[in-house]
Amino acid sequence: xxxxxxxxxxxxxxxxxxxxxxxxxxxxxxxxxxxxxxxxxxxxxxxxxxxxxxxxxxxxxxxxxxxxxxxxxxxxxxxxxxxxxxxxxxxxxxxxxxxxxxxxxxxxxxxxxxxxxxxxxxxxxxxxxxxxxxxxxxxxxxxxxxxxxxxxxxxxxxxxxxxxxxxxxxxxxxxxxxxxxxxxxxxxxxxxxxxxxxxxxxxxxxxxxxxxxxxxxxxxxxxxxxxxxxxxxxxxxxxxxxxxxxxxxx
Amino acid sequence: xxxxxxxxxxxxxxxxxxxxxxxxxxxxxxxxxxxxxxxxxxxxxxxxxxxxxxxxxxxxxxxxxxxxxxxxxxxxxxxxxxxxxxxxxxxxxxxxxxxxxxxxxxxxxxxxxxxxxxxxxxxxxxxxxxxxxxxxxxxxxxxxxxxxxxxxxxxxxxxxxxxxxxxxxxxxxxxxxxxxxxxxxxxxxxxxxxxxxxxxxxxxxxxxxxxxxxxxxxxxxxxxxxxxxxxxxxxxxxxxxxxxxxxxxx
Numbered sequence: 001x002x003x004x005x006x007x008x009x010x011x012x013x014x015x016x017x018x019x020x021x022x023x024x025x026x027x028x029x030x031x032x033x034x035x036x037x038x039x040x041x042x043x044x045x046x047x048x049x050x051x052x053x054x055x056x057x058x059x060x061x062x063x064x065x066x067x068x069x070x071x072x073x074x075x076x077x078x079x080x081x082x083x084x085x086x087x088x089x090x091x092x093x094x095x096x097x098x099x100x101x102x103x104x105x106x107x108x109x110x111x112x113x114x115x116x117x118x119x120x121x122x123x124x125x126x127x128x129x130x131x132x133x134x135x136x137x138x139x140x141x142x143x144x145x146x147x148x149x150x151x152x153x154x155x156x157x158x159x160x161x162x163x164x165x166x167x168x169x170x171x172x173x174x175x176x177x178x179x180x181x182x183x184x185x186x187x188x189x190x191x192x193x194x195x196x197x198x199x200x201x202x203x204x205x206x207x208x209x210x211x212x213x214x215x216x217x218x219x220x221x222x223x224x225x226x227x228x229x230x231x232x233x234x235x236x237x238x239x240x241x242x243x244x245x246x247x248x249x250x
Numbered sequence: 251x252x253x254x255x256x257x258x259x260x261x262x263x264x265x266x267x268x269x270x271x272x273x274x275x276x277x278x279x280x281x282x283x284x285x286x287x288x289x290x291x292x293x294x295x296x297x298x299x300x301x302x303x304x305x306x307x308x309x310x311x312x313x314x315x316x317x318x319x320x321x322x323x324x325x326x327x328x329x330x331x332x333x334x335x336x337x338x339x340x341x342x343x344x345x346x347x348x349x350x351x352x353x354x355x356x357x358x359x360x361x362x363x364x365x366x367x368x369x370x371x372x373x374x375x376x377x378x379x380x381x382x383x384x385x386x387x388x389x390x391x392x393x394x395x396x397x398x399x400x401x402x403x404x405x406x407x408x409x410x411x412x413x414x415x416x417x418x419x420x421x422x423x424x425x426x427x428x429x430x431x432x433x434x435x436x437x438x439x440x441x442x443x444x445x446x447x448x449x450x451x452x453x454x455x456x457x458x459x460x461x462x463x464x465x466x467x468x469x470x471x472x473x474x475x476x477x478x479x480x481x482x483x484x485x486x487x488x489x490x491x492x493x494x495x496x497x498x499x500x
Contacts, residue, residue, distance in 0.1 A: 040299060045293040051442060177491055230493075239405070240407065244427045
């Protein structure tokens with residue numbers, strides 16, 4: 001029987017993780033360890049400067065109080081599964097997309113990154129859409145990708161970032177292997193007032209937009225395809241490495 | 251005159267950021283915006299689900315209450331510098347190294363990553379060493395790298411992760427352009443008791459160790475060189491992309 005370790009960054013109470021858990025339970029044991037609150041934007045954060053507590057919610061479902069997705073994967077692997085590797089780490093389904101450079105902030109993608117660091121095949125799932133999301137249907141598509149990955153295997157130095165359009169099954173055009181795209185929007189810092197009239201500031205996007213380059217994650221979901229992007233842990237820019245080696249006299 | 255935007259993940263009160271600020275002040279204006287507490291391990295976390303407050307500490311030195319390094323860069327760029335690009339974003343000097351896969355957790359590296367996302371040449375600085383660190387000397391070496399980068403320019407799609415050995419200037423063997431290395435240690439989750447006897451858990455490293463592969467960040471600092479690793483925002487694994495395209499029939 002397959003064992004899955006599941007986390008997310010929206011919190012254990014979110015619809016996305018519940019739907020993915022139900023879908024994966026059809027093909028194996030699903031150990032869920034998820035944060036106790038919404039941590040969207042938390043990035044690849046690991047808590048090693050303070051202790052954490054874990055609470056059992058129901059059978060094979062736990063929450064790490066104050067824990068990040070990466071913390072949850074550690075707790076699931078070392079504590080709940082006692083160091084026995086699951087067949088796969090899954091993260092999500094995130095309530096909203098994870099595309100382009102934004103994946104560097106993503107707690108969902110970081111959950112899968114942590115699984116890869118621990119040597120486990122790992123997949124992050126997000127939904128492209130913001131309203132009226134049918135998570136049951138999205139989870140069913142996610143399950144298809146999981147089965148494919150189990151059947152075909154995954155490259156040892158890669159983990160997957162999967163974005164699924166919020167469309168009816170028959171409207172989805174298919175699956176595309178993609179590269180990370182680029183966004184065309186920027187943030188701004190908005191000045192507001194607290195109830196006492198003191199200034200507070202809120203980081204927000206000025207206007208959402210993406211470069212519609214063919215072959216990218218955004219292009220795929222925008223056109224109704226499921227986007228599957230293989231990611232890697234090595235962040236080295238090898239082209240720049242050669243350039244600096246030849247141009248910087250050090 | 252050059253303008254620098256400076257942040258870190260150890261907090262505004264840390265010796266590393268003070269030393270780097272002093273060194274960079276010799277060549278330009280230095281706007282510091284740093285977290286109000288130690289955030290080591292925070293990764294590339296951005297706060298967009300709640301507002302933040304900013305407090306002025308002294309001239310051109312600010313702290314974002316509850317803010318991450320990425321938040322601080324946003325506040326510095328959009329609020330303090332009013333959207334005018336500084337010549338460079340610097341992050342650090344981190345109290346300890348940032349090498350191999352660990353950079354994915356690093357708030358220091360994420361400060362520089364944020365600068366790169368905003369289109370600004372960016373460098374993260376960390377010290378290889380844990381005890382008796384002479385930050386003034388390390389900052390002097392960091393300043394040398396900054397001057398080199400200003401003189402030679404930096405590739406548009408790269409930012410730099412610089413690790414400086416905690417050695418006397420004359421003991422440093424030189425500068426090496428390196429690739430991201432790999433660690434050979436793993437974490438564990440330690441079970442402890444709180445004062446009431448209830449279980450708490452602490453994520454810690456089982457045993458530190460790195461693969462001493464030539465050409466890597468770790469190899470460089472271990473042998474007494476300053477390591478300069480160019481990083482990129484694109485996390486796509488292109489080799490795996492081709493592999494999946496040909497092997498997964500979707």
